[in-house]
Amino acid sequence: MTSGLWMKWAPLVAIWFFVTSVAALGGVGDARAQDEEEPKRIKVESSNPLSGDEASISSGARLYFKWCVQCHGPKADGVSRFGAYAKDLRKFWRGYEEFLVISLNGRPKKMMPPWGHVLDTDELSAIGAYLETLAIEGAYWK
Ligand code: HEC
Structure with missing residues (x-):
């Protein structure tokens, strides 16, 4: 060659x-x-009247990324850009009613702000409907 x-x-x-x-x-x-x-998503049963409603889910996502993302993180897993911080909302397990109560009133002693003066029940339900779509093992929304 x-x-x-x-x-x-x-x-x-x-x-x-x-x-x-x-x-x-x-x-x-x-x-x-x-x-x-990501961990495997599950389909949850829910007593949220906006559950599964596409328009609510997308407005809920917008609201989430405006008001909640800073602490609960872009994946809602409780990991913000400063690291693990707030609770993992993909496995929120206290049910829809309790979601509203906690979100409206916050847990001021634990750095969860109250949202009642910013968001109404419909808006929080929309956020809930969005969070349901991210649900993983352990989530409970009934
Ligand atoms: C300033 C940071 C911050 C923001 C913004 C924030 N949260 Fe939280 N949130 C927290 C912290 C910290 C906790 C954990 C409190 C605790 O340990 O009980 C929490 C807990 C929660 C819980 C209870 C979870 C559980 O498993 O008990 C819910 C529900 C919740 N937040 C919803 C929201 C929603 C909805 C928004 C947006 C409208 C939001 N949070 C915005 C910091 C925040």
């Missing part, structure tokens, strides 16, 4: 290495994404 022939293949070999290493990096990325995979 002459060096001339090798020179002809060198660029192809280089491209091959490039493509396979990019694919390998992609594989690493996938593995990492799997490590962070």
Whole structure:
């Protein structure tokens, strides 16, 4: 085999290495994404009148990301950008009525603010309807 022939293949070999290493990096990325995979969602029964209502769920999501996300985090798992902080609302387990009571009155001694002066019951129910869609094992909304 002459060096001339090798020179002809060198660029192809280089491209091959490039493509396979990019694919390998992609594989690493996938593995990492799997490590962070969310816990399995469950479908909850609920006594929230807005439960399952698409319009309420999307307005609830907007309200959540306006008023609750700072402490309960973008995934509602209680992890804010400052780390684990507030409760994980994906597994809120005290039922819909209690959700309203806690949200309206807060738990001022435990740094959960009262929302009664900002949000009305319908808005909180919409947030509840959104949170139900994130429910994982342990959640109870009845
Ligand atoms: C300033 C931070 C902060 C904000 C903003 C906030 N929360 Fe909380 N919330 C907390 C903390 C801290 C707790 C945990 C209190 C405790 O330990 O009992 C909590 C607890 C709760 C609980 C009780 C959970 C349980 O399992 O007992 C509910 C329900 C709740 N929050 C709803 C909301 C909703 C709805 C919003 C938005 C309208 C909101 N929170 C916004 C800090 C916050």
